[in-house]
Structure formats: structure tokens, C-alpha cells
Amino acid sequence: MGQFILRRSLASLIVLFLASIMVFLGIRALPGDPALVLAGESPDAATIAAIREQFGLDAPLPVQYANYVAQTFQGNLGISTKDRIPVADILVERLPVTLELTSLAILVGLAIGVSAGIASAVRRGRSTDYVATGLGLFGLSVPHFWLGLIAILVFAVKLRVLPASGFVGLGEDPVENVRRMVLPALVLGTGLSAVIMRQTRSALLGQLSADYVRTARSKGLSRSREIRHGLRNSLTTVVTVLGLQLGALISGAVVTEQIFVIPGFGKLTVDAVLSRNYPVIQGAVLVTVTGYVVVNLLVDITYAYLNPRLRLSGASE
Amino acid sequence: MSLLEVEHLRVEFATEDGAVIAVKDVSFTLEAGEILALVGESGCGKSVTAMSIPRLLSGDDLTLGGSVRLNGVDLAALSERQMQEIRGKEISVVFQEPMTSLNPAYTVGHQIGEVLRRHEGLSRRQATARAIDLLELVGIPDPRRRVQSFPHQLSGGMRQRVMIAIAVACQPKVLLADEPTTALDVTVQAGVLDVIQNLRDSLGTAVILITHDLGVVADVADRVVVMYSGRRVEQAPVQAIFSRPQHPYTVGLLGALPARAVTQGGRRRLTEIPGMVPPPTSDPDECQFHSRCPRATSACTLERPPLGEVADGHLVACYHPGPGGHSAR
Numbered sequence: 132m133g134q135f136i137l138r139r140s141l142a143s144l145i146v147l148f149l150a151s152i153m154v155f156l157g158i159r160a161l162p163g164d165p166a167l168v169l170a171g172e173s174p175d176a177a178t179i180a181a182i183r184e185q186f187g188l189d190a191p192l193p194v195q196y197a198n199y200v201a202q203t204f205q206g207n208l209g210i211s212t213k214d215r216i217p218v219a220d221i222l223v224e225r226l227p228v229t230l231e232l233t234s235l236a237i238l239v240g241l242a243i244g245v246s247a248g249i250a251s252a253v254r255r256g257r258s259t260d261y262v263a264t265g266l267g268l269f270g271l272s273v274p275h276f277w278l279g280l281i282a283i284l285v286f287a288v289k290l291r292v293l294p295a296s297g298f299v300g301l302g303e304d305p306v307e308n309v310r311r312m313v314l315p316a317l318v319l320g321t322g323l324s325a326v327i328m329r330q331t332r333s334a335l336l337g338q339l340s341a342d343y344v345r346t347a348r349s350k351g352l353s354r355s356r357e358i359r360h361g362l363r364n365s366l367t368t369v370v371t372v373l374g375l376q377l378g379a380l381i382s383g384a385v386v387t388e389q390i391f392v393i394p395g396f397g398k399l400t401v402d403a404v405l406s407r408n409y410p411v412i413q414g415a416v417l418v419t420v421t422g423y424v425v426v427n428l429l430v431d432i433t434y435a436y437l438n439p440r441l442r443l444s445g446a447s448e
Numbered sequence: 449m450s451l452l453e454v455e456h457l458r459v460e461f462a463t464e465d466g467a468v469i470a471v472k473d474v475s476f477t478l479e480a481g482e483i484l485a486l487v488g489e490s491g492c493g494k495s496v497t498a499m500s501i502p503r504l505l506s507g508d509d510l511t512l513g514g515s516v517r518l519n520g521v522d523l524a525a526l527s528e529r530q531m532q533e534i535r536g537k538e539i540s541v542v543f544q545e546p547m548t549s550l551n552p553a554y555t556v557g558h559q560i561g562e563v564l565r566r567h568e569g570l571s572r573r574q575a576t577a578r579a580i581d582l583l584e585l586v587g588i589p590d591p592r593r594r595v596q597s598f599p600h601q602l603s604g605g606m607r608q609r610v611m612i613a614i615a616v617a618c619q620p621k622v623l624l625a626d627e628p629t630t631a632l633d634v635t636v637q638a639g640v641l642d643v644i645q646n647l648r649d650s651l652g653t654a655v656i657l658i659t660h661d662l663g664v665v666a667d668v669a670d671r672v673v674v675m676y677s678g679r680r681v682e683q684a685p686v687q688a689i690f691s692r693p694q695h696p697y698t699v700g701l702l703g704a705l706p707a708r709a710v711t712q713g714g715r716r717r718l719t720e721i722p723g724m725v726p727p728p729t730s731d732p733d734e735c736q737f738h739s740r741c742p743r744a745t746s747a748c749t750l751e752r753p754p755l756g757e758v759a760d761g762h763l764v765a766c767y768h769p770g771p772g773g774h775s776a777r
């Protein structure tokens with residue numbers, strides 16, 4: 132198992148390195164000059180040149196990249212070209228907000244998705260199954276922004292039970308924080324729960340007719356124990372799907388944060404792109420990529436834990 | 449009263465092509481410590497017969513008839529919860545496919561321990577200790593290490609021994625072994641059969657052995673029920689089946705055994721039974737074997753032959769019983 136984790140971690144490092152090059156080059160390929168944006172309404176050549184020099188934008192690309200990597204390893208992600216605040220500080224402030232939102236959304240997605248998936252697989256062909264698969268299809272097709280607006284309309288405007296938007300830090304007021312996170316987390320988690328529900332259903336249906344479930348039954352185990360036997364082998368699918376859905380979750384977070392006016396990572400990224408704030412975009416994308424890679428590493432490890440055959444093949448290589 | 453009494457068992461599945469009657473009016477008894485072989489070709493209903501005893505068949509499209517009594521208790525009358533108390537404790541099963549019948553995600557120790565925790569209320573630690581003893585009992589070397597193994601780390605023969613360990617963990621009264629050696633190498637088969645026989649001898653477990661392998665039957669069985677197309681066609685003590693088979697189908701099965709091959713022009717030759725098993729969707733009032741039978745007469749198609757006793761404990765459903773004269777073809 133240890134060797135397996137080591138090999139996977141090395142592979143993840145390579146991915147991170149390649150990703151950092153892509154991010155670096157990708158942003159420089161975008162049209163628009165940040166120096167021009169920064170120089171204000173009527174820029175003169177001297178001001179632009181000064182800005183270029185100050186942010187290192189006049190150096191050749193490889194040098195810029197080397198500087199960037201060296202600085203990154205020192206925890207220096209550059210300074211926001213917009214408000215001159217260190218990018219690292221901005222990220223540290225914004226990241227927890229989005230982490231909280233996506234974690235809650237994953238919890239919502241798993242809780243609803245797995246339980247609905249189990250229910251519809253176990254009661255296949257009955258009304259429970261039809262209701263769950265119908266809702267699942269709805270959850271898959273409905274866009275975040277629409278669901279977000281409807282949620283605000285129903286819970287904030289009509290029922291007045293939850294606030295429509297805004298954010299309060301977890302440290303400031305935990306209760307208010309949760310109250311304000313409920314709607315965004317539900318909205319973001321809905322699509323995920325639909326995907327997880329469908330995957331859980333089909334995986335579990337396949338497993339429940341497996342011979343080993345019949346063995347479990349022949350041992351005198353209860354129906355719920357039988358289902359647990361099948362579920363253990365279905366969860367690999369669920370974990371894989373969760374890893375794959377992370378991209379969708381991050382882009383969903385961008386939209387959700389816009390709707391509910393949450394000062395998170397997504398909103399930060401959108402604002403930075405609109406103002407060509409290179410250092411912030413780089414930092415944000417780097418953190419996103421790192422998060423993605425780390426989560427997929429965790430997915431691989433969980434997968435090996437759930438599926439012992441994989442552990443063995445990892446160790447023997 | 450016998451340990452297990454199966455009476456007029458009938459199993460019917462509803463399919464898109466109409467009802468399939470897998471088991472038709474099958475009755476037999478099983479005494480403590482006895483090994484009863486259910487013999488017949490694939491699709492004759494022998495597995496379905498066995499699986500319906502602990503009510504392992506399920507589904508909306510299933511119709512069961514007749515009765516199964518364990519120590520006089522009608523199992524059909526029990527609730528599902530009561531039935532769970534019986535499965536694994538009073539009646540347990542060894543399945544045909546050791547490769548797929550164990551859960552790949554749990555260690556064998558867990559899977560053996562589970563049945564002990566369920567029925568004997570053992571703690572996890574106690575169950576593991578007992579699992580080690582059981583692995584030793586079924587002849588798995590180094591059981592202390594093996595108890596931590598996952599199924600994929602074991603060979604087919606080892607897995608089948610694990611299945612047997614699960615099945616006998618709570619010392620059941622009845623063990624249903626559904627083709628326990630079919631999926632195994634010939635060299636491993638004898639070992640697994642030995643384990644089953646030893647358990648019968650030491651624990652007094654009654655065994656229903658489902659097989660199409662008459663060699664296995666000759667080795668271990670006390671009594672034999674021969675099934676054909678969902679019906680019992682012959683039943684006898686094992687010596688009688690091999691020395692004085694009565695039903696032409698039994699005679700045909702024995703003729704297909706390599707050891708009994710007929711010598712023809714200096715060459716030993718296996719005889720096959722010509723024709724096909726009739727489709728299980730129909731159940732006309734006639735002998736189901738008549739179309740393949742060398743002894744068939746017009747009487748065979750007029751009415752189904754009843755089971756009659758030709759010798760002590762030897763029953764046969766045939767108008768023309770007798771040991772000789774199978775197909776000349």
C-alpha cells in the first residue's frame with residue numbers, strides 16, 4: 132500500500148509540473164496586455180514600460196517562468212496587479228470559503244446521491260425507483276444558475292427562511308455561516324447528487340445479483356447486510372465518479388458564488404480574468420490544479436482501499 | 449420423522465415465453481449424517497430443487513408449491529426473519545462457483561467470521577479465532593496468515609474450502625453442496641470431497657450433493673436421486689444405482705461413464721443418450737423421456753409412469769424398468 136501511494140504521488144508531481152507550464156503559457160497567450168490595463172485611461176510609453184519592468188513582464192518567457200516557479204516555492208505567488216496585495220494573502224483569504232462550499236456540496240451530493248441510489252436499486256421497478264431516477268434526471272439537466280435563482284426566490288423571497296446571499300465567516304458566526312451556506316451548497320450539490328445517484332444505482336444493481344450476495348444471503352444475513360456487501364463493491368464506482376466530477380464542481384462553484392455573492396475562489400477567478408490580473412489568475416489556477424491533483428490522488432488511494440486487488444497489483448510492480 | 453422432508457416440491461418461473469416449470473412434484477427425505485446425491489444433466493432442476501430448500505430462490509416471477517420440513521417445521525410458513533435464523537445455522541450452502549461466490553472486498557476471515565457473529569453472537573476477535581480453527585479444519589495450510597487473505601489471493605480449491613468453512617461454521621444440520629467440485633481441477637476435487645465427507649463423519653451433518661458427475665456419486669454418496677426434466681425418475685441406495693440401475697435414463701448416464709464404456713470391436717466406446725431434453729415449458733401427461741428412450745412403447749405416451757418400488761428403497765418411474773438394454777445406437 133505504501134509503495135502504491137508513493138508511485139501515485141510521484142505521478143501527481145509530474146502532472147503538477149506540466150500543469151504549471153500550461154497555466155503559465157496559457158495566460159500569456161490570452162489577448163490583452165496587463166500593463167495597458169494597469170496604466171489607466173491615457174497611458175504613456177514610459178508608464179507602461181515602468182509597469183512592465185516592475186512586474187517582470189519585459190523578461191523573456193523562460194525567465195519569467197523560472198522566476199515564477201522560484202517565487203512559488205517560497206510561497207510568493209506575486210502581487211495582484213489590481214490592488215497591490217500579495218496573491219498568496221488573497222488566496223489564503225478566499226480559499227477556505229470555496230473549500231467550505233465545495234465540501235458541503237460534496238457532502239450533500241454523497242448523502243442524497245448514495246442514499247437515493249441505494250433506495251432505487253433495492254426497490255428497482257417500484258415507485259421509489261421511478262421517483263428517484265426522475266429526480267435524478269432533473270438534477271442532471273437543471274443548470275446551477277437557474278436552480279440558484281429559484282432557490283433564492285422560494286427560500287429567501289417567498290418563505291423568508293434563509294438569506295438570499297452574502298457570506299459570514301465560519302470563525303465570526305458559525306450559525307449564520309451555515310445558514311448562508313445551506314442554499315449554495317444544496318444548489319451546487321444537486322447536480323453531483325444526481326450523477327452519484329445514477330452511478331450508485333447502476334453499480335449496486337449489478338452487484339446485488341452477484342454470486343457473493345447470494346452467499347451472504349445463504350449465511351442468514353439480513354437484507355441490509357446483503358446490500359452492504361454489494362455496496363462495498365459499488366463504492367469504487369462512486370469514488371471514481373466523485374473524482375471525475377470535481378472539475379464540474381469547481382466550475383459550478385464559480386457560478387454558484389456569483390449568484391449567492393460569496394467571496395470565494397470562483398468569484399476571485401472570474402474577477403481576475405475580467406481585469407487581466409495575471410498573478411491572481413496564475414495563483415488561482417495553480418491552487419485549483421493542485422486541489423484537483425490531490426483529490427484524484429485521494430481517489431486513487433481510496434480506490435485501492437476499497438478494491439484489494441488493486442492494492443496487490445500496485446505493490447507487485 | 450426424517451431430518452428433512454421435501455414433499456411434492458414444484459418450482460415455476462414466469463418468463464416472457466410462458467411458465468417454466470423447473471421442478472415438478474419432487475419428494476425425498478434426508479436423514480441425519482446421510483449424503484444424498486441429486487443427479488442429472490444441466491437444467492434437470494437439481495440446483496433449483498436444492499436452492500428452494502433454504503428459500504434462496506426469490507423474485508416476483510416465482511411460484512413455489514409443495515412443502516419442505518426441517519425437523520417437522522414447514523419452512524414455507526416461516527417469516528423471512530425466521531428463515532434468516534435457519535440459513536447458515538441449520539441449513540447452509542456451498543455454491544458451484546468458488547471464484548465469484550466470495551466477496552472480493554472482504555478478507556476470508558471476515559467472511560467466515562460474519563456467519564459466526566450473526567448466529568452465535570461472537571465478537572470480532574472471537575470470530576477471527578474461530579475462523580482460523582475452521583480454516584485448519586478444511587485443510588488450509590498456514591491458517592493464521594490465510595485468515596487475512598482476500599479471495600483473489602487464493603486458488604480455486606482454497607476458495608472452495610473457504611466456502612465450506614463458511615458453510616460449516618455453525619455446524620449446520622443440513623449442508624447443500626451445489627456442484628462443489630465442478631469448477632475445480634480434478635486433482636483438487638478429491639481433497640474437497642474428503643473435507644465434506646470428514647465433516648459428515650465428525651459432525652453428523654447431512655449433505656445433499658448436487659452433481660452431474662457419477663464418479664463423485666460413487667465415491668461419497670449413500671443414496672441417489674436421479675432427476676430428469678424436473679422430475680424424480682429413480683431413487684436408490686448408491687450400490688443399487690450402479691449395480692442394478694432400473695430407469696433407462698440412469699442406464700444411459702452410466703453408459704456415458706468412461707469406466708463403463710462398452711467394448712465394441714476391440715475399441716472401448718462411450719455411449720451417448722440421443723436426442724434433447726424436452727423444453728421445460730410443457731408438462732404433458734406422458735413419460736418425458738420417451739422420445740429419447742430405446743424402450744419406449746405406446747404406453748409411455750398415454751400416461752406418465754408413476755414411481756414404483758422395485759426393491760427395498762429403490763424407486764423408479766418407468767413402465768419398462770431393468771438394468772440392461774440401453775440404446776443400440
